[in-house]
Amino acid sequence: MSVAARAEALVRAGRGLEARALIEDAAFRGDGVALLLMAFWRLYGVNGPRDWVEMHRLLDRAIAAGHTPALTLKATLTANGTGVPADWEAAMRLLTKAAKRDAPAKAQLELLKAQDAVDNAGAGRALPAPQRLADSPDAVLYPGLVRPAECRWLIAAATPEIRPSTIVDPVTGQSRPDPMRRAGATNLGPERVDPVVQMLLQRLARASDTTLPQFEAMAVLRYQPGDEYRDHLDTLPGVENQRHTTVLTYLNDDYDGGATVFPESGLSVKGKRGDVLVFRNLDSAGRPDPATRHAGTPVTRGTKWLSSCWIRQRAYDSWSAR
Ligand SMILES: O=C(O)CCC(=O)C(=O)O
Ligand SMILES: [Fe+2]
Numbered sequence: 001m002s003v004a005a006r007a008e009a010l011v012r013a014g015r016g017l018e019a020r021a022l023i024e025d026a027a028f029r030g031d032g033v034a035l036l037l038m039a040f041w042r043l044y045g046v047n048g049p050r051d052w053v054e055m056h057r058l059l060d061r062a063i064a065a066g067h068t069p070a071l072t073l074k075a076t077l078t079a080n081g082t083g084v085p086a087d088w089e090a091a092m093r094l095l096t097k098a099a100k101r102d103a104p105a106k107a108q109l110e111l112l113k114a115q116d117a118v119d120n121a122g123a124g125r126a127l128p129a130p131q132r133l134a135d136s137p138d139a140v141l142y143p144g145l146v147r148p149a150e151c152r153w154l155i156a157a158a159t160p161e162i163r164p165s166t167i168v169d170p171v172t173g174q175s176r177p178d179p180m181r182r183a184g185a186t187n188l189g190p191e192r193v194d195p196v197v198q199m200l201l202q203r204l205a206r207a208s209d210t211t212l213p214q215f216e217a218m219a220v221l222r223y224q225p226g227d228e229y230r231d232h233l234d235t236l237p238g239v240e241n242q243r244h245t246t247v248l249t250y251l252n253d254d255y256d257g258g259a260t261v262f263p264e265s266g267l268s269v270k271g272k273r274g275d276v277l278v279f280r281n282l283d284s285a286g287r288p289d290p291a292t293r294h295a296g297t298p299v300t301r302g303t304k305w306l307s308s309c310w311i312r313q314r315a316y317d318s319w320s321a322r
Pocket of ligand 2: 232233234246294
């Protein structure tokens with residue numbers, strides 16, 4: 001049995017401390033899998049503090065031990081600037097090396113090449129012109145801005161992480177489940193913002209005339225029949241760095257129901273796969289615009305996949321600002 005499998009069995013048996021000791025021991029002896037696991041602990045502050053310098057040290061040791069998934073993760077963190085300054089060229093060098101042995105790295109490289117993003121600081125191709133849907137709410141649509149393969153990539157990255165979704169309680173400010181938003185959801189953490197997702201985020205930033213530091217973590221939502229997101233504003237009460245823009249990417253279209261509707265204006269958007277909807281949540285005076293009240297109507301057949309980006313007025317640290 002591998003170290004990871006033995007540790008998992010111990011955790012399941014309620015023997016977490018022994019599992020931890022087993023991993024730490026294996027890492028000390030240079031086991032790549034154990035080193036990568038410990039790097040994750042330092043990424044998220046599990047079994048000790050969050051420490052991204054130490055995380056990179058552990059990753060480097062895992063790479064030196066010949067563990068290719070660690071190299072692929074290093075490329076991801078280098079592309080999105082977690083614990084190191086973001087460096088696209090260095091990330092591409094790491095990814096190219098990893099792609100020789102690691103299937104996910106190879107797949108990433110192919111997607112990046114298809115989008116001309118490898119040598120282009122991840123920026124990729126020029127944007128098509130958007131279609132204006134309405135002035136109130138201030139909303140535009142970019143048809144097919146995201147390629148089918150990229151849509152599939154996001155769905156695959158999110159699928160293992162999907163949990164019942166939560167909303168921010170307006171009174172307590174805490175996240176909690178609510179019938180308001182019945183869907184599965186996940187926020188993509190730094191380890192999942194690989195170069196493919198990073199390239200996509202850069203495109204969404206350009207399409208919405210914003211910058212990546214303003215983005216909250218990208219959410220991927222999964223609506224099954226009966227799931228919906230009832231009428232709401234995306235703005236938050238009483239925050240000083242407001243969500244001024246929302247960018248929704250429709251990742252598939254083989255379902256019924258599940259339109260994005262704005263009841264004030266009657267605007268209804270049933271996005272096709274790869275379409276991107278951009279709307280501004282604040283009016284010209286910087287106040288939440290009531291015309292942006294919207295809902296995701298119930299899905300009646302199939303599964304709707306959507307990615308949602310809430311973009312702040314100023315830089316926002318998704319990983320420590322909650
Ligand atoms: O599901 C939809 O179409 C709407 C999603 C939404 O409102 C949001 O993510 O803020
Ligand atoms: Fe919303």
